[in-house]
Amino acid sequence: MRDVGIVGLPQSGKTTLFNALTRAGVPAGGAAGKASVAAVPVPDPRVDVLSELERSRKRVFAQARFVDVAGLSAGGPGGGLAAQGLGALREADALAMVLAAWDESGPDPVEAAAELTLELTVADLESVAGGAEKAAKKARAGVKDAALEAEVLARARDLLDQGTPLRDAGWEPEEARVLRNFAPLTLKPALAVLSLAEADAAAAADRAAGTEAKLGLPTVAVAAALEAEAAELPPEDAADLLRGYGVERGGLDQVVGTAWRLLDLMTFLTTGEDETRAWEVHRGATAPEAAGRIHSDLQRGFIRAEVIAYDDVVAAGGWDAARSKGLLRTESKSYVVQEGDVLHIRFNV
C-alpha cells in the first residue's frame, strides 16, 4: 500500500478532495493540525471482468491510502506547517498538490503552486539546515562518513534556500539515502490536482493539460466538490450525477493512475474460484518478487509462474479456455512481470 499526502494552501479544497477520493465524509473546513487518513480500494475494471469470468467469490482491489492534513499556514515563509500534520506528510510516498480552480475570483493556480512549493521548501529547509550544520561539525572532527553527509546536506540547504524542490536536482543513490533520513517533502514525487468547479468538469482533460504545460508537473483535474457530493449517493445515482456533468474519468482513478506512474508501480492480477485480486508491484519486478507480494512462501518456494496476459484471458473467455488455446506461458524466476499479467505461481516450501 502506498500513501499519497494531500497538500495545498489553506482553503484550497484539500479536505474536499480527500472526501471525493475516500468517501470518508470528513467535514470540509475542519480543525487545524489534525491528520485524516483513509485507505480506499483502487477501482480496476479488470478485477470485475475477471471475477465474472472465473466466478470468483471475492474481488480484492489494490489499495491506496490518502492523508489529509489541515493547517498549512497562510503565512508563507516562517509560518511553517503544523507540526503534527507534518509528521504524517513526511511518511507519505507521494504528494498531491491541490490547486483551487473552482473559484473564478480565487488565486491563480500557477501562482498558488509556486506559493505552496515555497512553503514546502521552507518546511524542508527547517529540518535540513540543522542537519547540515551538525554534519559539517562532524566532518571537521573527522567522523567517518560525515563528509558525504555534510556535502549532501549543504547542497540541499542551498537548493532549498533558493526555493528549489529537492526532486528537481539529481542525486546519486547514496546521496538520496542521506536525504531520506530527513524525509524531505520536496524530494517526494508530486502531482498537481487542479480542483475544478462542476461547470468545468467536462473540460477536465483540457484544463489539466493546459496547467501541466505551465507547471512542469504531472497534472490531473478533478471536480472535487461534485465528486464529494456524488460520494454520498448510492453508486448508481452517483454515476448518473457525474455523467450528467460530463465527468469522463473519476478523481480517484486519475490521482492513483498518475501517482502509481510517478512511484514506478504497476498492477498484476491473480484469479480463481476463491478470489480475483489486483496487486501493485514495482515496475521491473521479477516473477518471484511479484509472488512475494502475495506471500513470502510463494517467493521462497517459487518454482515457476504461469502467465496469461489479461487481454488474452478475456478474449478467450477465461483462464482455462486461454490455456487450451495455447496462450499460457510458463516463465522462470528471471521473468520480468508486465502490466496486466494474470499470474498463477507454482511453488513448493
Ligand SMILES: Nc1nc2c(ncn2[C@@H]2O[C@H](COP(=O)(O)OP(=O)(O)O)[C@@H](O)[C@H]2O)c(=O)[nH]1
Ligand atoms: N464551490 C466549491 N467550493 C469548494 C470546492 N472545494 C472546496 N470548496 C470550499 O472551500 C472551503 C475550503 O474547503 P476545504 O476542502 O475545507 O479546504 P482545505 O482547507 O484545503 O481543506 C470550504 O468551504 C469548501 O466548501 C469546490 O470544488 N467547489
Ligand SMILES: [Mg+2]
Ligand atoms: Mg482541510
